[in-house]
Amino acid sequence: MNDASAILDATGGEVGLVAWQDYVHTAPFTCEGGGALTGFTLRYESYGRLNAERSNAILICHALSGDHHAAGVHDLNDRKTGWWNTMIGPGKPIDTNEYFVLSANCLGGCQGSTGPSSINPETGRRYSLDFPVVTIRDIVHAQKLLTEHLGIKRLHAVVGGSMGGMQVLQWMIEYPEDVRLALPMATTARQNAQAIAFNEVGRSAIMQDPEWQGGDYGEGQGPHVGLAIARMMAHITYLSDRGMDDKFGRKRQAAERARELFDIEFEVESYLRYQGKSFVNRFDANTYLYFTKALDRFDLYGKNGRLEDQLDAVQCKTLVIGFKSDWLFPPKQNREIAQALLRLGKHATYAEIDSDLGHDSFLVEAPELEALIRLFLKGS
Numbered sequence: 308m309n310d311a312s313a314i315l316d317a318t319g320g321e322v323g324l325v326a327w328q329d330y331v332h333t334a335p336f337t338c339e340g341g342g343a344l345t346g347f348t349l350r351y352e353s354y355g356r357l358n359a360e361r362s363n364a365i366l367i368c369h370a371l372s373g374d375h376h377a378a379g380v381h382d383l384n385d386r387k388t389g390w391w392n393t394m395i396g397p398g399k400p401i402d403t404n405e406y407f408v409l410s411a412n413c414l415g416g417c418q419g420s421t422g423p424s425s426i427n428p429e430t431g432r433r434y435s436l437d438f439p440v441v442t443i444r445d446i447v448h449a450q451k452l453l454t455e456h457l458g459i460k461r462l463h464a465v466v467g468g469s470m471g472g473m474q475v476l477q478w479m480i481e482y483p484e485d486v487r488l489a490l491p492m493a494t495t496a497r498q499n500a501q502a503i504a505f506n507e508v509g510r511s512a513i514m515q516d517p518e519w520q521g522g523d524y525g526e527g528q529g530p531h532v533g534l535a536i537a538r539m540m541a542h543i544t545y546l547s548d549r550g551m552d553d554k555f556g557r558k559r560q561a562a563e564r565a566r567e568l569f570d571i572e573f574e575v576e577s578y579l580r581y582q583g584k585s586f587v588n589r590f591d592a593n594t595y596l597y598f599t600k601a602l603d604r605f606d607l608y609g610k611n612g613r614l615e616d617q618l619d620a621v622q623c624k625t626l627v628i629g630f631k632s633d634w635l636f637p638p639k640q641n642r643e644i645a646q647a648l649l650r651l652g653k654h655a656t657y658a659e660i661d662s663d664l665g666h667d668s669f670l671v672e673a674p675e676l677e678a679l680i681r682l683f684l685k686g687s
């Protein structure tokens with residue numbers, strides 16, 4: 308089978324060709340911080356069929372730089388599938404023979420949903436920093452409006468890693484009756500100082516790039532150098548010491564390619580520069596600023612420092628998954644969520660996966676993760 312026929316092969320677990328859709332919300336939307344939009348668009352994709360009872364929907368929440376394109380391809384010539392293609396498809400752990408899988412680009416994003424790079428209908432210009440402050444709660448509120456628009460009252464499950472996991476947690480407390488199963492992974496109920504610090508370095512790289520221009524740059528322009536550096540640095544936090552060593556060690560590029568002292572010499576340098584460069588081609592710097600701020604401000608411990616106060620509302624069954632080598636949102640922070648739920652007498656389980664791939668482990672094909680997700684979603 309050639310590549311094109313493999314990607315269309317439903318018996319081989321592929322959702323195949325997919326198309327995005329736009330949900331246009333035409334009523335005013337007030338954000339948690341008080342800012343408002345006259346309306347917004349959420350770009351989304353769905354895979355599988357919604358059943359007659361509308362009870363088989365699974366919402367997938369993406370991480371910082373993810374988007375609505377979670378599975379399949381838009382075109383047979385696409386070089387890559389959606390970001391969670393290993394997980395979503397007929398017969399796959401998130402089985403589209405059974406479930407209606409929904410994936411939307413977050414509010415504030417830059418891949419089709421309304422965000423700082425969208426045109427503000429009131430001015431005819433890009434919102435840039437006039438875009439209201441968005442929080443994880445706002446992102447979830449917009450997702451809720453999308454599910455209502457699709458006639459889905461109760462979700463079979465909400466699933467997501469990292470920033471996606473924060474959205475899962477927010478769903479659990481914000482709409483407790485509307486979630487049957489919750490699967491947050493590689494996440495945290497609040498970031499520690501180290502994670503905030505890394506985000507601040509990234510934001511500084513962007514905002515100190517002269518091309519940032521106070522956020523007021525045009526399409527195709529902007530702080531490309533700063534954004535690439537922010538991503539290079541952040542990408543290190545998505546990996547692990549061991550994982551990087553296994554992958555690159557001290558391997559060098561071919562000798563003839565490193566002529567000058569500061570040319571790329573080691574493979575890992577080449578890898579990071581590639582990550583930075585490719586990020587600039589697909590992501591907006593202002594969205595990066597807004598989303599990292601939303602991550603930093605997310606805090607389910609609240610003023611009293613008690614996670615239980617917020618989680619008391621939860622009604623769903625929860626599986627929290629942590630990854631041993633994740634030092635950005637370490638296992639302890641994931642475990643604490645399940646422990647707080649258990650102290651409250653809620654139905655919660657914590658699983659820890661022994662992977663060397665760091666924070667990004669949830670994005671990579673892994674039999675143990677797949678088995679856990681498949682079993683949990685059956686939700687017996």
Ligand SMILES: CC(=O)SCCNC(=O)CCNC(=O)[C@H](O)C(C)(C)COP(=O)(O)OP(=O)(O)OC[C@H]1O[C@@H](n2cnc3c(N)ncnc32)[C@H](O)[C@@H]1OP(=O)(O)O
Pocket residue numbers: 368369370371372373374390471574575577578579581582585667670671
């Ligand atoms: C919900 C969401 O989070 S969606 C967004 C997720 N996506 C990302 O975060 C994108 C960046 N992250 C990554 O690439 C992550 O490492 C993963 C986990 C998603 C992918 O991991 P892997 O499949 O192991 O890919 P790997 O890290 O080896 O390679 C990534 C890229 O680096 C390139 N690369 C690998 N080694 C080198 C090198 N020495 N020099 C230059 N480039 C290199 C690969 O060719 C690949 O390019 P491509 O993305 O254009 O195909």
Ligand SMILES: N[C@@H](CCO)C(=O)O
Pocket residue numbers: 370371372373469470545667
């Ligand atoms: N690497 C993923 C996870 C970050 O938390 C992303 O960029 O979205």
